[in-house]
Amino acid sequence: MSEQRLRSSCACGWEVTGTADEVVAATIEHGGKVHNMEATRDQVLARAEVVDDGSSQAGSAA
Amino acid sequence: MPPAWDVEGPVQAEVFVVWLNDDVLELTGPDGPVPWMLELGATEHPVEVVDRIVRDVVGDPLLVHSTSWRRERDAVILSFVVVIDEGLVADMDSRPVARTDLARSEATVAPRDIATDQVVEHALRHLAWLAEDDPVVREELSPAWHAALATYVPEPFRNLG
Numbered sequence: 001m002s003e004q005r006l007r008s009s010c011a012c013g014w015e016v017t018g019t020a021d022e023v024v025a026a027t028i029e030h031g032g033k034v035h036n037m038e039a040t041r042d043q044v045l046a047r048a049e050v051v052d053d054g055s056s057q058a059g060s061a062a
Numbered sequence: 063m064p065p066a067w068d069v070e071g072p073v074q075a076e077v078f079v080v081w082l083n084d085d086v087l088e089l090t091g092p093d094g095p096v097p098w099m100l101e102l103g104a105t106e107h108p109v110e111v112v113d114r115i116v117r118d119v120v121g122d123p124l125l126v127h128s129t130s131w132r133r134e135r136d137a138v139i140l141s142f143v144v145v146i147d148e149g150l151v152a153d154m155d156s157r158p159v160a161r162t163d164l165a166r167s168e169a170t171v172a173p174r175d176i177a178t179d180q181v182v183e184h185a186l187r188h189l190a191w192l193a194e195d196d197p198v199v200r201e202e203l204s205p206a207w208h209a210a211l212a213t214y215v216p217e218p219f220r221n222l223g
Contacts (some may be wrong), residue, residue, distance in 0.1 A: 011068035
């Protein structure tokens with residue numbers, strides 16, 4: 001059984017899709033590097049949405 | 063759907079990255095030609111944060127300057143103009159800066175609605191003021207930049223709302 005995939009998005013248009021670990025890492029990096037924001041794993045996961053399409057890859061737009 | 067991440071906090075920076083494309087001033091940034099929002103911590107110096115983030119994400123800027131402030135998004139928004147060399151634009155989306163009238167305050171009340179183009183218009187008017195008044199800015203800007211700013215009425219730092 002494959003791991004659940006999540007999506008996290010930023011108001012600037014950036015988004016990432018991947019496993020929980022991938023989404024948390026990418027979101028914390030994006031927030032810190034691009035917006036000077038700090039976030040915890042729990043905060044990222046609380047705002048992430050479950051993706052039922054498992055074809056997307058983790059990545060970033062900014 | 064959960065809310066998207068967005069910059070929060072009582073003090074935020076709004077960065078306008080501008081560059082000179084031949085003789086046309088253009089707006090760009092890592093998110094494209096839109097305001098680039100940064101969170102400002104309670105103990106952080108706004109200019110230092112903007113300078114550091116711009117260097118990390120875009121590259122070394124020619125100028126970083128605060129130009130106005132206003133209340134919006136349940137926060138105080140500090141607007142910054144950041145001048146970059148054309149070599150840093152790379153694949154960032156960009157568009158020519160639109161000219162517009164300024165958002166003017168009433169005698170005792172701030173302007174109610176302020177559009178991004180109006181904030182950029184004021185930012186470039188303030189840069190035009192600095193280009194005349196501040197020797198560092200005057201020296202850093204090329205003759206082509208001075209020519210482009212000559213069409214802007216110089217304005218001091220302002221409260222826009």
